[in-house]
Amino acid sequence: MTVTLKDIARAVGKSVTTVSSALNDYDDVSEETKALVRRVAREMGYTPNIAAQRLRKQRTDTLGLILPTFGPRFSDPFFSELLAGIGNESSANGFDLLVSTQAPGPDEDEAYRRVVSGRRVDGLLVVRTRRNDPRIAFLVEQNFPFVAFGRTEQDFDFPYVDEDCVLGMKLVIQHLIDLGHRRIAFIAAPSDLMFATYRLTGFRQAMEENGLPLDESLILVGDMTQRSGHRLAGELLDRPDRPTAIAACNDLMALGAMTAAQERGLMVGQDIAITGFDDIPPAQYSHPPLTTVHQPIYRIGRMICDMLIKCINGEALVERHILLQPSLIIRRSGGG
Amino acid sequence: MTVTLKDIARAVGKSVTTVSSALNDYDDVSEETKALVRRVAREMGYTPNIAAQRLRKQRTDTLGLILPTFGPRFSDPFFSELLAGIGNESSANGFDLLVSTQAPGPDEDEAYRRVVSGRRVDGLLVVRTRRNDPRIAFLVEQNFPFVAFGRTEQDFDFPYVDEDCVLGMKLVIQHLIDLGHRRIAFIAAPSDLMFATYRLTGFRQAMEENGLPLDESLILVGDMTQRSGHRLAGELLDRPDRPTAIAACNDLMALGAMTAAQERGLMVGQDIAITGFDDIPPAQYSHPPLTTVHQPIYRIGRMICDMLIKCINGEALVERHILLQPSLIIRRSGGG
DNA sequence: CTTGACACCTGAAACGTTTCGGTTTATAAT
């Protein structure tokens, strides 16, 4: 029913080898034969069986991406944009993209193992790196091609793209301080996440450099969802000595925080300053629009994908470690 | 370097056949041998080469999903949640998920062709159906297993899950009418999208059933993004005879519309009612929270995935066509 | 007339599984 090389070979009266060579444009096939084979292949509706190609070539032409999802209501504009970047870049290079969703934990490690040792993919993209990231340790140990979005504290050398989040957060906090804020609260993210650590560091550094006291009770840890930003900001705002500004570790939590402030009758950007980080699309359309730090998410998706494909093809990377410079996006939620 | 059945066979002193049978738990292998083989396989770190399995079994154990993305800033909470549902269900059933991102158009058709005829996947999930959907026509014609999220106007019988959007939209509009609104604007979506058509129909029916005149100038067509909701609502609100309520075809546009209203100093839910559709997570955390129609997106993801796997396995579906009942979620943006 | 070079083509092996159709051995039934 499905047409194979053998069928074409029979149709054109040549060997399977010749047909294969013709289709792969090898130069020991005459031009006429190539033309004939190609025409017949098209007419018969031939498409190569990729399982066979893969088995033979020991390559899958597939990239893997394991998305860290938390619970069923997974909704992260950040990842949809990243996915678009990765998806477009990989398909532009003829690679398939295998996506799997896994919450961090043993199942996630297992997923990496399965994908790597089953040789399901030629390389992996790892996103949202952690301080002590078992995925990276595993991939380095296996010597399996991968590119990360984010760094790690482990002492491995691997290709990555990251944004300088310490600097990014310092930019926002400095902005708030310049606006006169002294009591600034920080809604952090779990400290095992590398970017969360950097952003918290940026916060601490900015406060210190400006000689401001650091009230540890103003640092709360959320889980990066809007819901959690909402809850934690509510808690902060209900205190007798509420902060005058809240800097969130990511936009989603900042958006949740804005709601909490508004529920308490506060004018965001006036009665209270709220800032985010990432510059996801909704940040621009919130009310008021969110002051944040821009990350070129789509472009990062393309970059890591492109780097990975180069690694797989054995090409040298011009830059193995890319640290993007952040830029502050001043909108109205931060006041000023 | 990588360990194959042959290596295990050599190690345990049995044939490749026996090893394979043991690992597949066939019943013509003794229990001792099975145990031995399994232990050795584990010790040697064996994982089957899936390309070989696929070639042999003529199955890929992979599901395909081609996401309709529009432009680089693709950020749709709807799809991330759907993806989580699909991803979790497929991996729970031992299926891989091949994701590709494509804007509708010739490239998209090509992507479907490639995936189907290269037998890269055992079945496809098609989302966001269109009135005249070439993807569905193609898949039906090819007799390729697929399940759709959404219906179509074409006369094909295929398995789908959908929500009754006509009814859903009638529910919201009736709610607005009950609240006393008469001039209700509608921000629609491109009419080739099936769900957009249904929702518009729901709007028209509700107006008609309540004997309200239908001002065609109050129906604007957006592209489902927050940006577009923002722009169109702005346009509506700047008219001398502005509507008292705006019903958007989806939450994202409603969220954008809320911003537009707020920029003009209007209190959403009081000076103007705004409603959405889908109940994506941010709808709950907007300020004010969004009155909308709930769709169990995550669950729908699991359902279509589950149905597809049944189709692939040749099991009969208990229900080939599932039409979910919508439920109105009354929050504050709609007033009342 | 031989030799070498060249263009074009091909058989067979290999990739790692699964599965069909056996065989062998032990045991039970006649």
Place this chain on the structure above:
DNA sequence: ATTATAAACCGAAACGTTTCAGGTGTCAAG
């Protein structure tokens, strides 16, 4: 003592490619 049955195992083919190592036949150079 023979035959049937069952348990445990195995060889070889097959899935559809790619590629290695040739093999023709033609033609020009020696």
